[in-house]
Amino acid sequence: MSQLNPRQREAVKYIDGPLLVLAGAGSGKTSVITRKIAYLIEECGLKAKHIAAVTFTNKAAREMKERVSALVSGPAARGLTVSTFHNLGMNIIRLEHKAVGLKPGFSIFDQQDCKAIIKDLLFKEFDEAEEDVDQLQAHFSNWKNDMLTPAQAIKQAITAEDLTAARLYERYDHYLRAYNAVDFDDLILMPVMLFRNHPEILAAWRLRIRYLLVDEYQDTNLSQYELVQQLVAGRQAFTVVGDDDQSIYAWRGARPENLVRLQKDFPTLKLVKLEQNYRSTARILKAANTLIANNPHVYEKALWSQLGMGDEIRIIRVRNEEAEAERIASEIIDTRLKKRAQYKDFSVLYRGNHQSRLLELKLQAYQIPYRISGGTSFFSRNEIKDAMSYLRLLANPDDDAAFLRVVNVPRREIGPVTLEKLSSYAESRKISLFSAISEFGLESVLTGKTLDHLREFSEIILHTGQKCEEEHDAVPVLKQLFTRIDYEEWLLQNSTSPQQAERRMANVWILLDQVARMLEYDAAADEQMTLKDAIGKLLLRDIMDQQKEEEDEDKVHLLTLHASKGLEFPHVFIMGLEEDILPHRNSIETNQIEEERRLMYVGITRAQRSLCLTFCSERKQFGEKIETIPSRFLDEMPQEDLVWEGLGQRNEERNQARGRATLDALLRDLGD
Numbered sequence: 266m267s268q269l270n271p272r273q274r275e276a277v278k279y280i281d282g283p284l285l286v287l288a289g290a291g292s293g294k295t296s297v298i299t300r301k302i303a304y305l306i307e308e309c310g311l312k313a314k315h316i317a318a319v320t321f322t323n324k325a326a327r328e329m330k331e332r333v334s335a336l337v338s339g340p341a342a343r344g345l346t347v348s349t350f351h352n353l354g355m356n357i358i359r360l361e362h363k364a365v366g367l368k369p370g371f372s373i374f375d376q377q378d379c380k381a382i383i384k385d386l387l388f389k390e391f392d393e394a395e396e397d398v399d400q401l402q403a404h405f406s407n408w409k410n411d412m413l414t415p416a417q418a419i420k421q422a423i424t425a426e427d428l429t430a431a432r433l434y435e436r437y438d439h440y441l442r443a444y445n446a447v448d449f450d451d452l453i454l455m456p457v458m459l460f461r462n463h464p465e466i467l468a469a470w471r472l473r474i475r476y477l478l479v480d481e482y483q484d485t486n487l488s489q490y491e492l493v494q495q496l497v498a499g500r501q502a503f504t505v506v507g508d509d510d511q512s513i514y515a516w517r518g519a520r521p522e523n524l525v526r527l528q529k530d531f532p533t534l535k536l537v538k539l540e541q542n543y544r545s546t547a548r549i550l551k552a553a554n555t556l557i558a559n560n561p562h563v564y565e566k567a568l569w570s571q572l573g574m575g576d577e578i579r580i581i582r583v584r585n586e587e588a589e590a591e592r593i594a595s596e597i598i599d600t601r602l603k604k605r606a607q608y609k610d611f612s613v614l615y616r617g618n619h620q621s622r623l624l625e626l627k628l629q630a631y632q633i634p635y636r637i638s639g640g641t642s643f644f645s646r647n648e649i650k651d652a653m654s655y656l657r658l659l660a661n662p663d664d665d666a667a668f669l670r671v672v673n674v675p676r677r678e679i680g681p682v683t684l685e686k687l688s689s690y691a692e693s694r695k696i697s698l699f700s701a702i703s704e705f706g707l708e709s710v711l712t713g714k715t716l717d718h719l720r721e722f723s724e725i726i727l728h729t730g731q732k733c734e735e736e737h738d739a740v741p742v743l744k745q746l747f748t749r750i751d752y753e754e755w756l757l758q759n760s761t762s763p764q765q766a767e768r769r770m771a772n773v774w775i776l777l778d779q780v781a782r783m784l785e786y787d788a789a790a791d792e793q794m795t796l797k798d799a800i801g802k803l804l805l806r807d808i809m810d811q812q813k814e815e816e817d818e819d820k821v822h823l824l825t826l827h828a829s830k831g832l833e834f835p836h837v838f839i840m841g842l843e844e845d846i847l848p849h850r851n852s853i854e855t856n857q858i859e860e861e862r863r864l865m866y867v868g869i870t871r872a873q874r875s876l877c878l879t880f881c882s883e884r885k886q887f888g889e890k891i892e893t894i895p896s897r898f899l900d901e902m903p904q905e906d907l908v909w910e911g912l913g914q915r916n917e918e919r920n921q922a923r924g925r926a927t928l929d930a931l932l933r934d935l936g937d
């Protein structure tokens with residue numbers, strides 16, 4: 266507590282009513298939350314199991330967990346919830362699945378699974394295969410975030426298009442339930458609806474969560490707002506912290522005005538503002554403040570730092586994206602030596618995931634270790650999707666999406682015609698594909714070998730499922746499953762090299778080891794998970810990330826600006842400071858520059874000691890070279906604190922050559 270400043274201490278100690286901490290980046294908002302958890306447990310005698318802290322991204326939740334466990338650990342921390350909103354929602358519906366109408370082991374469909382449903386629906390029921398699936402999906406998501414039921418959406422529809430979309434929405438939800446599945450938005454929406462309709466269940470949850478803390482509050486959408494409100498109404502014991510300048514999820518339904526609304530809904534709300542920034546040098550902070558001053562403000566904030574002026578902010582112009590990646594790689598090597606830094610002190614931020622590709626190649630070429638957060642995650646690998654589909658099917662045989670993914674993996678000679686027949690039979694009987702296989706009635710449409718193949722597949726799943734329940738340890742049974750179907754051979758046939766197949770098989774074993782670890786009794790949470798629970802958790806993609814991060818390797822972090830929120834690094838690069846990239850073209854066209862500016866603000870304020878921004882004079886687009894325009898954000902920063910490098914083509918080439926020469930020299934030195 267002595268390490269906190271007086272205002273932070275005030276925020277930590279205030280437990281008499283609702284509290285909002287509104288403050289700029291790096292002012293210790295997350296620190297207030299973690300300290301407050303410790304304070305509630307140690308000084309107020311509140312049991313850890315009655316405290317819940319939520320935030321938005323897995324990465325942020327993980328960071329928060331780490332910070333808390335440095336303060337409280339052992340039995341005192343037992344049962345504490347530190348998670349994402351979605352994880353909290355999932356826990357609620359997992360425990361209340363009956364009341365929300367789900368069977369145990371329900372599946373969580375990812376975006377691709379959901380897209381497949383929409384496509385299928387369009388084709389089968391609406392005869393409109395041409396519709397924009399992405400757009401429909403975004404519609405559904407917005408409706409769910411705004412807590413609009415299909416019936417309401419249908420009622421509100423004005424144009425014929427709206428009506429079609431709303432009807433599709435109704436069918437889509439219907440399909441999900443038939444598969445015993447939910448989508449991501451349901452993880453919040455379902456608890457909200459449950460609590461609306463069942464006050465007695467809500468009352469029980471209020472007894473369970475007696476103090477709620479929310480980080481990054483500016484990013485809550487309407488349904489999340491209501492969930493918070495439901496849980497805290499009555500006792501009004503909560504602390505939320507946020508920064509309206511860091512609201513970057515409007516595109517996912519976030520409503521920064523929820524900050525203002527909070528004051529209306531809770532008239533006794535106490536407001537604490539923090540103004541000292543403990544993260545960045547004064548120059549970095551000034552750049553961030555100057556930039557964000559271009560946005561209109563609800564709350565005025567004046568951030569200051571005592572960490573000294575620090576180095577100037579470097580703006581590096583290079584010829585093209587190749588040179589940009591090369592330059593960043595060489596700068597990392599250079600700074601690491603000069604500042605005696607470690608690789609993990611560096612991060613490179615970018616607007617879109619695709620920007621990391623070239624950079625990865627260059628980093629590999631220079632043998633700079635790196636890790637990517639988000640982007641192509643473990644879970645988007647094909648072998649993991651296959652393995653997860655098998656697990657999903659074991660937990661929930663009604664999961665048609667999982668069924669379709671693996672019914673022919675490895676190949677079982679079950680063709681599209683067979684699947685079509687199976688599917689129309691299942692539809693006429695209103696049952697899942699998997700259940701349809703074991704019905705006698707199916708023999709009227711399918712016979713002979715095809716039916717045998719289907720039944721063999723279903724036998725494998727049923728047999729494995731049964732053994733999992735019988736055996737004390739499910740994981741060896743799961744391993745046998747992959748041996749039995751000879752998945753390794755399948756990988757061998759479908760990989761570019763035996764080495765690749767081997768790596769992919771190893772990934773599957775990593776996944777199963779993870780399941781094994783989850784099934785161990787978790788003393789900290791006082792929880793024993795079932796296989797179904799474990800699979801549900803895995804579907805939220807939390808666990809693998811966690812494992813990766815625990816290793817705390819010395820690697821450069823590559824991540825998108827969105828994913829960087831809440832984090833900090835001594836040395837930060839932001840790449841692609843060009844119009845159409847940052848600000849993004851879509852945002853320019855739809856006039857959402859303010860949100861892009863907040864994104865840039867988030868990026869700048871991640872930096873503790875040095876900040877370097879890069880951009881190219883030309884860039885390839887659709888195979889053609891295009892001259893770029895430097896980002897307007899460069900003009901909006903205090904020019905006296907910037908140093909420009911590589912201006913002008915010739916100059917730039919010289920710099921590049923020099924860069925390469927230094928790099929070669931450095932690498933030689935390192936080699937010696």
Ligand code: ATP
Nearest residue numbers: 268269270289290291292293294295296543544831
């Ligand atoms: P963001 O808006 O980016 O999420 P934040 O407001 O949550 O930032 P924190 O991450 O909590 O800020 O704190 C930023 C840094 O300042 C951290 O390294 C933290 O340890 C440090 N810090 C916070 N409060 C103090 C303090 N009173 N004294 C010294 N360091 C502090």
Ligand code: MG
Nearest residue numbers: 294295296831
């Ligand atoms: Mg924070």
